[in-house]
Amino acid sequence: MDKDFLWGSATASYQCEGAYDVDEKAASIWDVYLHERGLENGDVASDHYHFYKEDIKQMAEGGQNSYRFSLSWPRIIKDREGHVNEKGIAFYRDLMKTCLEYGIKPFVTIYHWDLPQYYEDIGGWLNKQTCYGYERYAEVCFEVFHDLVKDWVTFNEPKYFTASGYLIGNYPPGHNDPYEFILAAYNVMYASALGVRAFRKGGYDGQIGIVHSFAPVNGVDDSLKTKIAMRFADNYANNWILDTAAKGEIPFDLLCVLNERYDLSFMKKEELQVIKENTVDFLGLNYYSHMLVRPYSEGETSLVVNNSGAGGKNTVIIKGWFEQIFDLPDAQYNEWGTQIYPKGLQKGLKEAYERYHLPIYITENGIGIREDVSVEMVDDQERIDFMNDHISAMLNAMEEGVDVRGYFAWSSFDLYSWKNGMAKRYGLVAVDEDLRRKPKKSYYWYRDMIASGAKSIDRKHWDE
Numbered sequence: 001m002d003k004d005f006l007w008g009s010a011t012a013s014y015q016c017e018g019a020y021d022v023d024e025k026a027a028s029i030w031d032v033y034l035h036e037r038g039l040e041n042g043d044v045a046s047d048h049y050h051f052y053k054e055d056i057k058q059m060a061e062g063g064q065n066s067y068r069f070s071l072s073w074p075r076i077i078k079d080r081e082g083h084v085n086e087k088g089i090a091f092y093r094d095l096m097k098t099c100l101e102y103g104i105k106p107f108v109t110i111y112h113w114d115l116p117q118y119y120e121d122i123g124g125w126l127n128k129q130t131c132y133g134y135e136r137y138a139e140v141c142f143e144v145f146h147d148l149v150k151d152w153v154t155f156n157e158p159k160y161f162t163a164s165g166y167l168i169g170n171y172p173p174g175h176n177d178p179y180e181f182i183l184a185a186y187n188v189m190y191a192s193a194l195g196v197r198a199f200r201k202g203g204y205d206g207q208i209g210i211v212h213s214f215a216p217v218n219g220v221d222d223s224l225k226t227k228i229a230m231r232f233a234d235n236y237a238n239n240w241i242l243d244t245a246a247k248g249e250i251p252f253d254l255l256c257v258l259n260e261r262y263d264l265s266f267m268k269k270e271e272l273q274v275i276k277e278n279t280v281d282f283l284g285l286n287y288y289s290h291m292l293v294r295p296y297s298e299g300e301t302s303l304v305v306n307n308s309g310a311g312g313k314n315t316v317i318i319k320g321w322f323e324q325i326f327d328l329p330d331a332q333y334n335e336w337g338t339q340i341y342p343k344g345l346q347k348g349l350k351e352a353y354e355r356y357h358l359p360i361y362i363t364e365n366g367i368g369i370r371e372d373v374s375v376e377m378v379d380d381q382e383r384i385d386f387m388n389d390h391i392s393a394m395l396n397a398m399e400e401g402v403d404v405r406g407y408f409a410w411s412s413f414d415l416y417s418w419k420n421g422m423a424k425r426y427g428l429v430a431v432d433e434d435l436r437r438k439p440k441k442s443y444y445w446y447r448d449m450i451a452s453g454a455k456s457i458d459r460k461h462w463d464e
């Protein structure tokens, strides 16, 4: 393994920091949405705001050399006028310095879904003002943190949060409107390009990328109909983020199809030019599963997400486009209906590299499990097997020439899972009810694997 390869783990501000109203932090859409509905929330979460020193020390002792975390926009910018919260900046500067003291590279996501409520009040991602607010916020981040951070991410998973917030409706703002989804998605990609432009203008040292919820597409057979369904699925799940961020182009066939039904005049020539000119330096791919599709047969569009974990399945059917297949007889699923499919990572990495020729980081990979954390050490062999097989897939792809530069386990420690709360745990370290940190078996396994230079991985090979 290259000595510069990043072995780390990841978190996100809302999911782990807690301290939701201290030190003049403004409210985020997640604070408001979950409070209003009386749902489990991240008010305290893992209280990383107060435990970050201990958490980072533990990462270092676990052999990790990088920490991917996100900045909370409402902690840094107080209002729409752009007043800066010095306390928020001081918190993150101290967190970053702690990382560097322990030899841990901060890998920083500027936006991981916690939009300030003051922007939601004017329409959130449906309003272009939010894009310009993001641009100013990103400028502040570069300016105040550039001496400590060299690796930047504009957005975490544009597809996932815009689809969930504006199309499926299970995330804030909880809307259910395909046109809004297209508008929000476009605005987010425009904002991302504005962020890249601000980074380039400032002439900062380092690199900037985007993180995508990568779902490589497979088809049930190799018929033409299936191939067309696969293209629709790929456009829906991947291409509008990756093509737009990496090549500066929204897929043209997607635009043609959308244009038949929707008014796309909100896409302005000057904005498309900004997108064209401000592409990313690297791709961050979050991999949880692939997407197996067949041609669309009948029925209405249906998008269902299992947030209960009671064994129910997810469904994505887009009328006229494709149907995703769940319930495969021989496949293995987690309790939330996500198929465990490491082979998909190998194939996906090869495809993404062939298409974009950019360095890749696996910015998230992990498995959500219901766990009893009252014990001294959680025996999470299932997580170890999951990570072993996915790291194996990554190594296979690297041997085939894919330029992968880092792997981040999701998550560093237990944290709030969006809408699933603490029932769905991902951490290498358990965080119990009293906020005690207790490394799980996977934490030690990961530490030893890193120390071996990945030689301890039980390598798997799959047929094409």
Ligand code: BGP
Pocket: 012, 015, 156, 157, 160, 213, 286, 364, 368, 410, 416, 417, 418, 420, 424
């Ligand atoms: C990704 C997000 C993370 C994280 C992860 C697990 O989509 O970037 O923030 O939550 O998925 O998802 P979940 O918590 O919904 O199981």
